[in-house]
Amino acid sequence: MRIKNTILFSLISTFFLIFLISIWKILATLQGLSINSFNIEIIFIFGLLISLAHLGIGDRIKPIYKSIIFSSIFVFCDGYLIQKLPIWYNLGVFLILYFFTNKISKYTFIGLKEEHSTQVILFDFLTLFGILFFSFVILFPFYMMLVTSFKTQIALLVNPLDFSINFGQDIKDLFKSYFVIFKSYKFGKYIVISTIVSVGTVIITLLFAIPAAYAVARLNFFGKTFLSTSILIIYMFPAIVLVIPLYTIFSQLGLRNSIEGLLIVYTATTLPVAIYMLQGYFKSIPKELEEAAILDKLSWFGIITKIIIPLSIPAISSVALYVFMIAWNEFLFSLMFLDNPNSFTLSRAIQYLSGDAETPRQYLMAGSVVVTLPVLFIFVYFEKYLVSGLTAGSVKG
Amino acid sequence: MNxxxxNTEKKTAYILTLPAxxxxxxxxxxxIFANIWISFKEVELKDIRIPEPRAKKIVKSISDEPTKIKILYKLRNSSLIQEIRDVSFQxxxxxxxxxxxxxxxxxxKKQKLKCEFGNWPxxxxxxxxxxFKTNDGSKIDKKNLKSIKPKLEGKSDNILLNTNFTxxxxxxxxxxxxxxxLLLTTFYYTFFGTVGSIIFGILTAQMVNQKFYGRxxxxxVLLFPYVAPVVALAxxxxxxxxxxxxxxxSLLLNYQIIETPINLLGQKYIEISILGFDFKLRLALTTVIMFEIWRYFPLAFLFILARLQAIPKELYEAADVDGASPFQKFFNITLPQITAVISILFMIRFIWNFNKFEDVFxxxxxxxxxxxxxINVYQQGFAISDIGMGSAVSIVIVVLLLMFMFFYFKLLGKRVDEN
Known part of the structure; x- marks a missing residue:
């Protein structure tokens, strides 16, 4: 049993090591290093040896020394003898090995005897593997978006794998793509339009949603249940079905290519979620407060502005952020309604830019960075508010 | 009194909800109702523009006669297909x-030039x-004259409003x-995208539910693909x-994993042979599904994580006492606890993926x-400019969705009854 576990442990940990080093190699290749092979066989043998040696040595050497020794041996053999690569690459390998040996140090030869130990090991390593795998898979496109925007067309043609950024160059050259899209492609204007549309949508949505949500949460009226169920059903309704009729109606009313048109549609599509989220929160506010206010002869307007709104700032800001993000990211309606470059939103502008096959890819990526950054910034900064909103309503799309 | x-409460409620x-x-x-209407009509993109009578005003001075001025109106019917009736001009x-x-x-009369031009084909x-001539002999301000715009009005049929149905x-x-x-492609896209995103959601939620540094x-990070704009990601x-x-x-070529580049988004089929079985994989569709899974698994992740965190710890502690292995715990405790969330997620994602336009586009x-x-709605409506066809396709989408929802709830209802 113990032998079987030992073999399994060594294999699992070795595969994990191979995965770690492969990711590092891919990242190094993208910095322009010429690495033409993963050398999986060599890493496999080393990984196996390290795991076995780790089990064999046990506690006889202090873990920190053990890690350093293993890492140094690996770096020396792999980096120095087999592939001659720069110091920073080998330093990275060293750190990976150090991390790896630290991770395996909690498994001992004695521990492998325990019940379910293979499953525990598998579970542990799968979790670790998952964390790294998903981080890589998710962050890699964002990373490529960012680095591509700093390259030039010629540099990418010479070596499509060299994404290293030369920080030594002039700021003007480094941010050239950004200067170009702002100067020649009017991205400054599109940022303003996108901001007006998104902020406008937030304000109008809140103006409409707060009273409606209050009525649904608190007041008794005929058709209340119908209203609250239809909110959810409408929320599920596909935008693509609305596109053709709205396009025809907006064309005839002259609302196409206008900010007003977008505001109307965005508000209408975000209202159901906003009402749904807000009424849930309003219900949690103690009723006694309002009863006292009614005795003081406060009108419903007073109740909403003086009691409900101040008490539900967290929920309102969560709805606001979240409507902002929907409006900022929206693409379908801006594609359908806007065909005049003077009234584009950012998303539509980038799509328009890509329609021209001559547009260098770094401009496209610079535009993508410009449209993505505000959203990611808001998301990371206000994550607490947003996550509760996401689970309550879930961003449409 | 009561x-x-x-009554006032009712009134207030209506006032508050009415704008929304x-x-x-x-x-x-x-x-949605307009869609049904349009789908039974033969309408093209060019038909929906209402024909307008237009006039371009050109002011010309007449040589040697500074008190006289010639004004030319270039009149036209903006439509190439429809007549305008009773055009009036002012x-x-x-x-x-x-x-x-x-x-x-x-x-x-009274400084107003009014004309009735009749019907314009x-x-x-x-x-x-x-x-025109000035009666006091003063000079003519051409700019001012030009800035006054003529008003034109006329009646025309609106193709959308007549009652010719087909x-x-x-x-x-x-x-x-x-x-x-079309239906099969949509189904593959929807089904595999939904299932894939839920599987990834379960894996990541299970992962993040454990304690580790940087959790x-x-x-x-896991939510990034979901909150970033589609355009940038695509x-x-x-x-x-x-x-x-x-x-x-480039990477695959560099590591000699492949010899010729693969056009992942532009190749319809790729031949794959596994264990001697040759079959064709729909390559571009698979890639698009991968993107869809990548972009939408965070939603599943978030829902499932919230559910996982609500599972009482005692269940796991009891399992530990019984000597359950990690996988046993996952399959016997975690999975049954999250089936309800998964069935809701499946429905939401299925509906939304079914209607997903931007990503594939x-x-x-x-x-x-x-x-x-x-995509077909867009292509029919805007690429081929057949608005009626586009509407008909979107009606088909709505009908299919309603059918799906009906059967799904029936199935779900049955399962709830059985439990």
Missing amino acids: DTLA VILVFSIILFP DNFPKTFEIENLDPRCSY AKYRENFQVV LKNFKKVLFENEFVD TFMRS YTWELLLDPNSGTLN LLTGGASGTRTLP
Whole structure:
């Protein structure tokens, strides 16, 4: 049993090591290093040896020394003898090995005897593997978006794998793509339009949603249940079905290519979620407060502005952020309604830019960075508010 | 007393909800009915523009006669296909102006030139000219004259409002439009995208539910694809997957894993042989599904994580006492606890993926076997400019969705009864 576990442990940990080093190699290749092979066989043998040696040595050497020794041996053999690569690459390998040996140090030869130990090991390593795998898979496109925007067309043609950024160059050259899209492609204007549309949508949505949500949460009226169920059903309704009729109606009313048109549609599509989220929160506010206010002869307007709104700032800001993000990211309606470059939103502008096959890819990526950054910034900064909103309503799309 | 209180409450409620209800009904519910209407009509993109009578005003001075001025109106019917009836025309002039030649169709009173031009057929054009003289001999301000715009009005039929209906669109959608292929593609895209995103959601939620360093950071990173704008993500993926100089192909070539670049978004089929079985994989569709899974698994992750964190710890502690292995715990405790969330997620994601337009449109534009129903709505309506056809396709989408929801709830209801 113990032998079987030992073999399994060594294999699992070795595969994990191979995965770690492969990711590092891919990242190094993208910095322009010429690495033409993963050398999986060599890493496999080393990984196996390290795991076995780790089990064999046990506690006889202090873990920190053990890690350093293993890492140094690996770096020396792999980096120095087999592939001659720069110091920073080998330093990275060293750190990976150090991390790896630290991770395996909690498994001992004695521990492998325990019940379910293979499953525990598998579970542990799968979790670790998952964390790294998903981080890589998710962050890699964002990373490529960012680095591509700093390259030039010629540099990418010479070596499509060299994404290293030369920080030594002039700021003007480094941010050239950004200067170009702002100067020649009017991205400054599109940022303003996108901001007006998104902020406008937030304000109008809140103006409409707060009273409606209050009525649904608190007041008794005929058709209340119908209203609250239809909110959810409408929320599920596909935008693509609305596109053709709205396009025809907006064309005839002259609302196409206008900010007003977008505001109307965005508000209408975000209202159901906003009402749904807000009424849930309003219900949690103690009723006694309002009863006292009614005795003081406060009108419903007073109740909403003086009691409900101040008490539900967290929920309102969560709805606001979240409507902002929907409006900022929206693409379908801006594609359908806007065909005049003077009234584009950012998303539509980038799509328009890509329609021209001559547009260098770094401009496209610079535009993508410009449209993505505000959203990611808001998301990371206000994550607490947003996550509760996401689970309550879930961003449409 | 109570009665009036209830009455005012009702009134207040209607006042508070009315603006939202009106907006949502006019922008979401009304278009759905409009869609049904349009889908039974033969309408093209060019038909929906209302024909307008237009006039371009050109002011010309007459040589040697500074007190006289010639004004030319280039009149036309903006529509190439529709007639405008009873066109009326009106333009204003300064007080000192007197008209020299009056067209029989016009009258000039109180500095107002009014004309009745009758009916204008499609493509109608006319150069209409009037000459004016100032009665006090003063000089004429051409700029001021030009800034006054003439008003034109006319009646025309609105193709959308007449009652000519046809079943042609639906016949075309169901029988001529490679409907089965369209339906299958949409189904593959929806089903595998949904299942894939839920599987990834379970894996990541299970992962983040454990304690490790940087867990909160991991949670935000996992949500990045979901909150970032589609446009940016789709173009980044397109660059990564590009067959000529895309990063993925360059990497694979560099490590000698492949010999010729693969066009992941532009190739319809790829031949694969596993264990001697040859079969064709729909490559571009698979890639698009991968993107969909990548972009939407965070939603599943978030829902499932919230559920996982609500599972009472005692269950796991009891399992530990019984000596359950990690996998046993996962399959016997975790999975049964999250089935309810998964069934809701499946429905939500299925519906939304079924209607997903942007992702496929931006990645492939519907080429190389990735044409789904929503893409077809766009192609029929705007690329082929057949608005009626586009509407008919979207009606088909709604009907299919309603059918799906009906059966899903029936199935779900049955399962709830059994439990």
